[in-house]
Amino acid sequence: VEAEINRTIGMLWLQAGSYAKAEERFRLVLADDPRVLGPLATSLARQGRMDEAIQLCEFASSKADTPAPAITLIALLGTGKPTPEQVERSEKLLADTVQAYPENALLLDRMGQLRLVQGRMDEAVDFFRRFIVLQPDDAMVLNNLAVMLGESPETRDEALTMIDRALDIAGKQPALLDTKA
Numbered sequence: 001v002e003a004e005i006n007r008t009i010g011m012l013w014l015q016a017g018s019y020a021k022a023e024e025r026f027r028l029v030l031a032d033d034p035r036v037l038g039p040l041a042t043s044l045a046r047q048g049r050m051d052e053a054i055q056l057c058e059f060a061s062s063k064a065d066t067p068a069p070a071i072t073l074i075a076l077l078g079t080g081k082p083t084p085e086q087v088e089r090s091e092k093l094l095a096d097t098v099q100a101y102p103e104n105a106l107l108l109d110r111m112g113q114l115r116l117v118q119g120r121m122d123e124a125v126d127f128f129r130r131f132i133v134l135q136p137d138d139a140m141v142l143n144n145l146a147v148m149l150g151e152s153p154e155t156r157d158e159a160l161t162m163i164d165r166a167l168d169i170a171g172k173q174p175a176l177l178d179t180k181a
Contacts, residue, residue, distance in 0.1 A: 003029040038072040070097035074110040139170035
């Protein structure tokens with residue numbers, strides 16, 4: 001019960017932007033509750049302690065049979081301000097996790113989003129295509145893929161196919177219609 005209370009209070013502190021207080025609560029329960037790993041890493045990164053956050057994700061990944069630590073790391077890299085060295089350091093963990101979980105849709109989606117933010121469009125397209133194989137009815141990813149494919153004359157027909165599928169799935173939503181235009 002005490003661990004659950006500390007985790008809940010830590011989440012409240014995290015949402016309130018009191019990252020040091022959140023960290024304190026998460027550390028109280030870390031040994032007993034691995035669910036706090038992601039929030040703890042987020043607390044560290046938001047305090048400007050990205051190296052510690054990456055180290056925590058690396059440690060968690062070595063102990064876990066799940067892609068969750070890598071997904072947390074992706075979020076930190078995509079929303080934080082990592083240095084080029086920190087991004088480079090993270091690449092091995094990300095590559096190893098994608099290799100270990102090649103059919104984890106959430107991981108593929110997050111990797112696609114990260115690569116998009118990083119401007120690595122070819123890789124983003126590859127991750128989103130792999131995602132669509134697993135979840136062909138995800139209108140948002142179909143839309144994202146259509147936007148990227150629409151940038152190149154060689155893939156515009158494929159982009160139209162993707163956006164038409166998204167429209168069939170989700171209906172005539174403004175964002176999808178905007179992409180089609």
